Amino acid sequence: MNQNAAETRIATLTQALREHNHRYYVLSAPTISDFEFDQLLKELEQLESDFPALADSNSPTKRVGGDITDQFETVAHRYPMMSLSNSYSQEEIVEFEERVRKLVTGDPEYVCELKYDGVAIGIRYEQGRLSRAVTRGDGQKGEDITANVKTIRTVPLQLQGKGWPADFEIRGEIFMPIPVFEALNKSREAAGEATYQNPRNTASGSLKQKDSALVAQRKLDTYLYALFGDDLPFGDHYASVVQAGDWGFKIPQPGQKMIRKCHSIDEIMEFINYWDKERANLPFEIDGIVIKVNQYSQQEQLGYTAKSPRWAIAYKFKAERVSTILREVTYQVGRTGAITPVANLEPVSLGGTTVKRASLHNADQIAKLDIREGDTVFVEKGGEIIPKIIGVDLSKRPPGTKPLEYITVCPECGTPLIRKEGEAQHYCPNESGCPPQIKGRMEHFIGRKAMDIDGLGEETIEQLFEAGLANNSADLYNLSYNQLMRLERMADKSVNNLLKGLEASKQIPFERVLFALGIRYVGETVAKKLARYFQTLDRLKVATVEELVAVDEIGGRIAESVVDFFSKEHHLEVVGRLREAGLQFEISEEQQALSTDRLEGATFVISGVFERHTRDELKQLIEQNGGKNVGSLSGKTAYLLAGDKMGPAKLAKAEKLGIKIIGEADFEAMIEG
């Protein structure tokens, strides 16, 4: 294809992908399948890599991220980002409405909206293109997080329709939908990682990531709620927001009662009371309702205080809170040995369910709240999230209670607990002798996302453990028909089913076997990364911390955990037996066919931005061809693979150390032989 034809095709694909993206993510009404969408996207990716000069920085291919921000730049807001005055009582809303009515000319009209509980963002569009996204910061200046915001699918990179001002800012809230938050926590739990506390903080933490590819995976979402600019085409807020929907933004839907024009205090109250109940059914968290004066001219009449507009007010919902008695604190031992304290409560009704237990997180949390058994505690539930204890009613503390003493030995096996420096959690170190850890590891191993063994569930694992037939995952592959038939509730059919399931699991790909091993902090995504990068267990087994952290997204904590895992004799023994049983410990032959030893033993440092490959791809190519990646230059580094925008200090250091500096083309020549 020549340059001209490519340009036309890129334009067509870009437009089509933009429309499909909008239909899928904003309107929830796709007209093509995911497969067809991916095909179009792949075609565009290929063309952009063949004709790099034609690749647009706002192309739909940029949604997957990849741009790295070393330091978020601080930028002054063109329009200060103010906050809202809050009220917790309906009387204050009545007062607000009366005040407005007195001060404006004519009858005021109000717009009621949801108060999304996320992170505020201001996004500037110039000539219809997203040019900059800035956080609220202190209201006067915020951080430029453009690369990260571009990965959010409901934020248009190029506006659709007509009539948008040449230069304007739109503001809204970025949040993590509750189902996304719950799935994320589930997978963290499966990886033995600490779970996140709530969707809001997780969204905020995600947006602070330096690697936008990580943000892309977080599936953040937005609602837009205000426009700012010198030449907005409408005279009121409602019309502007509705119009923004036609330009491709995700806006609250009047049909779903998420936004409403109101003309009286009764209508405002109706909206508040409706959402106070209905919010439990929303797939995202809100913490109140915002009431705004609709006409811009009336907004101007009312003006601003130092901190907030006089034309708007937030009504905050009270988090539902009850008090109950803490009967006892018990402790759970997870598969990685992590101890979780659990509050056992006098059952109490909260938000439509009966609450009997609440997580206490860790020893610090207990000490901070000074919770004691027998105390009356306040329990709160926000949205769908697990109930939490937020404090103690000291006036009801019975006499003679003592501060809670955190356990020092494992409640299951009696081994003294340890707590690593800088970690909040206590651990039971008796990996090979502590029953919940042994069973937990096997349960993790057989799980759906790991080895997915048909016919084997938690109950059977319990039975096998109790009968002394299985203590680790390798033992499962030694089970015989006769041994299994002797177990309760097992018959010919279920036994055969189980044996067949074990046999079938031998075809499960390496990345899932790696996940199934249950290495602490190695969740599904990390396992995939490691498998693709190291390709075989033999290579991974001998990788050093330095080699591991050279893989993108693998930090020191994960690296140390991997090295620690393979330094233990009993893990090596189990892995050896699993290999003998026939499990996959290498990536498939097709993928391996791409491997060579052309870079055997050579150490690389990658720096800067490249035209034809992402840094991740380059790292993978180095590994695939027998080379090694390290993070920083040293006397042992053979090559500095240098791209654009590499810092001058690095270059100088490489020159001083006599390291060979090569570009992308040199590198391609090296691996092509």
Ligand code: IVH
């Ligand atoms: S309007 C000048 N509308 O609440 C007022 N804010 O406490 C601009 N928020 O920083 C804000 N939902 O992050 C507005 N529908 C909504 C909102 C909303 C959530 C957040 C926003 C703001 C904070 C104010």
